[in-house]
Amino acid sequence: MGDLRTTATPNDGPQRRDLILVERAQAGDLLAFNDLVTCYQDQLFGLVARMVPDQDQASDVVQEAFFSAYRNLNGFRGGSVKSWLSRIAINAAMDLQRARKRRPVQPYPELEDDSWQPPAGEGADPERQVVTAERVRTLNVALAGIGDDQRAAIVLYDIEGFDYTEIAEMTGVSLGTVKSRIHRGRLALRRSLEDHMELFRG
Secondary structure (H helix, E strand, C coil): CCCHHHCCCCCCCHHHHHHHHHHHHHCCCHHHHHHHHHHHHHHHHHHHCCCCCCHHHHHHHHHHHHHHHHHCHHHCCCCCHHHHHHHHHHHHHHHHHHHHCCCCCCCCHHHCCHHHCCCCCCCCCHHHHHHHHHHHHHHHHHHHCCCHHHHHHHHHHHHCCCCHHHHHHHHCCCHHHHHHHHHHHHHHHHHHHHHHHHHHCC
16 A cells, blocks of 8 residues: 555645545554554543553553554444544453453552653742642642542543543543542542642642
């Protein structure tokens, strides 16, 4: 099969590109699927790393998600390729959580690993950095106390920025269920954080 550039014009958006790659991969073009992996591996890792305990596990989940996507290429029925891949990755992450019954995710792995942190500016305030780190630790404890489904919905909506419809598609539930999980999860977080509200003011 020819190079992607022979069929995709400069005006084609990511969705058009993705559909071309999926169509070629469905026809047996492994290089096309590899191109799809290149396009989305970092985004999926960023998503999964907020839902599983550590970066090695996140890498494993993303790899398994792409294997699953490849095995089920013929099950893709159109729509957003990004949402389709994200749904597969989310399901793989939640399966891992449920299977291992581990302490829930640290949703900000960059604060656990120096390699994730951007270089501090000359004017960086050490006191502010300490407060920020303490806020994150406190929030993580609160997130650890809510259910997997609620935590996933909050991560997807409040951290990743997906909308209700996208989250419903990714998680395979109704819009009402998504909204309910976010609402109940936020209430649970608020109760858990009641004694720490001063930390989040200012």
